[in-house]
Amino acid sequence: MDRTEELAVGRRLLGHIDGRTTDLADSLFRNRVIAYSCRERARLERDRLFRDQPMFMGLSARLAKPGDYLTEDVAGMPVLMTRGVDGSVRAFANICRHRGAPVAEGCGNARAFTCPYHAWTYDLAGKLLGTTDKVGFAGLDLDAHGLVRLPAAEKHGMLFVRPKPVQQDESPEIDVDGNLGAIAPDLAALKLETYPMFSVDVVKPRINWKFAIDTFLEVYHVPYLHRKTIGPYFIGNVGTFDGAGLHGRMCVARTSIDAVRGLPEAERNYRPHVISIYQLFPNTILIFQVDHIEIWRAFPGRDDPSHCEVELTIYRPADTDKPDAYWEKNRDIAIRTVMEEDFPLGERMQIGFESGASEEVIYGRNEPSLVHFHSSIRNALGVPA
Numbered sequence: 098m099d100r101t102e103e104l105a106v107g108r109r110l111l112g113h114i115d116g117r118t119t120d121l122a123d124s125l126f127r128n129r130v131i132a133y134s135c136r137e138r139a140r141l142e143r144d145r146l147f148r149d150q151p152m153f154m155g156l157s158a159r160l161a162k163p164g165d166y167l168t169e170d171v172a173g174m175p176v177l178m179t180r181g182v183d184g185s186v187r188a189f190a191n192i193c194r195h196r197g198a199p200v201a202e203g204c205g206n207a208r209a210f211t212c213p214y215h216a217w218t219y220d221l222a223g224k225l226l227g228t229t230d231k232v233g234f235a236g237l238d239l240d241a242h243g244l245v246r247l248p249a250a251e252k253h254g255m256l257f258v259r260p261k262p263v264q265q266d267e268s269p270e271i272d273v274d275g276n277l278g279a280i281a282p283d284l285a286a287l288k289l290e291t292y293p294m295f296s297v298d299v300v301k302p303r304i305n306w307k308f309a310i311d312t313f314l315e316v317y318h319v320p321y322l323h324r325k326t327i328g329p330y331f332i333g334n335v336g337t338f339d340g341a342g343l344h345g346r347m348c349v350a351r352t353s354i355d356a357v358r359g360l361p362e363a364e365r366n367y368r369p370h371v372i373s374i375y376q377l378f379p380n381t382i383l384i385f386q387v388d389h390i391e392i393w394r395a396f397p398g399r400d401d402p403s404h405c406e407v408e409l410t411i412y413r414p415a416d417t418d419k420p421d422a423y424w425e426k427n428r429d430i431a432i433r434t435v436m437e438e439d440f441p442l443g444e445r446m447q448i449g450f451e452s453g454a455s456e457e458v459i460y461g462r463n464e465p466s467l468v469h470f471h472s473s474i475r476n477a478l479g480v481p482a
């Protein structure tokens with residue numbers, strides 16, 4: 098966010114702290130537990146959320162140089178994303194046009210991809226360069242057998258892919274600003290393109306993917322569940338919330354925010370005291386921490402509503418003089434808090450959802466990010482409840 102917005106958010110937070118209030122949703126929101134446990138709902142989510150929506154894939158540093166590539170299974174779609182020799186980012190289904198083997202694994206830097214099965218070769222722009230048995234495939238039109246293109250984009254230092262092939266007459270470029278709406282300038286001001294990646298961790302908790310996102314969308318639980326870890330550093334149950342289409346931004350205060358009170362407003366620096374939590378619909382949480390960026394992405398288990406895969410990526414500033422041990426400590430705190438406190442409790446909650454004993458969960462007016470996230474899901478799925 099820019100300086101004007103930083104001051105406005107700081108004012109709102111101090112006002113809430115003084116008045117013992119927080120930003121509120123219009124009304125409380127009841128969600129049926131089947132949203133977390135029903136297989137049919139999970140299939141609908143895969144089609145409407147994880148195929149139709151652009152997916153955040155990471156910051157630009159993930160594909161820093163020409164020739165860099167990454168592969169991922171995005172809710173059942175094998176994705177290959179590349180930075181071409183021309184510097185532009187493209188995405189493809191990571192499926193060989195011969196018999197379907199993945200043409201690339203993991204991530205790295207390459208000039209071309211050779212399929213491990215029968216060694217057909219593709220360039221960074223997905224073009225089929227050649228087959229191995231020239232007689233067996235004589236007459237095959239190489240131009241018509243490139244990798245299947247997926248819409249992709251790089252904007253404001255972020256990478257996006259839509260895990261559904263480019264349709265006829267459709268642009269292979271995602272309109273990122275159109276999709277992000279009002280939150281786009283706010284994200285652009287963060288200069289995300291300047292952050293190199295520090296670490297990647299993946300866990301597979303036995304929870305619905307939405308619960309992994311819910312974890313970050315309220316600080317009501319922080320003084321209770323996290324009283325032994327991050328609880329003492331945050332002001333619980335106080336936050337600002339601003340929705341932007343399907344996306345949203347929540348800002349919360351550290352207890353250290355009191356330090357700005359003695360300063361005239363123009364001199365106040367809220368940066369060390371305010372954490373901005375961006376919810377990029379549907380499955381990404383981008384947290385602008387005091388001095389680094391922490392990103393969580395959650396993916397549903399294949400046709401299984403009770404499992405998910407969660408990735409934590411930490412990006413540190415490029416011009417830091419802090420040693421790796423400092424960033425390692427931040428990574429450790431994030432892992433301990435979320436993976437050892439939030440997710441284990443979530444696994445118990447998931448069992449409760451699947452027990453059938455209770456039909457609904459309730460998100461309070463004091464949890465406006467949660468209310469917004471789940472109403473956005475309902476809207477995108479086109480379901481009434």
Ligand code: FES
Nearest residue numbers: 193195196212215
């Ligand atoms: S499946 Fe790729 S070359 Fe045969």
Ligand SMILES: [Fe+2]
Nearest residue numbers: 312318323439
């Ligand atoms: Fe938590």
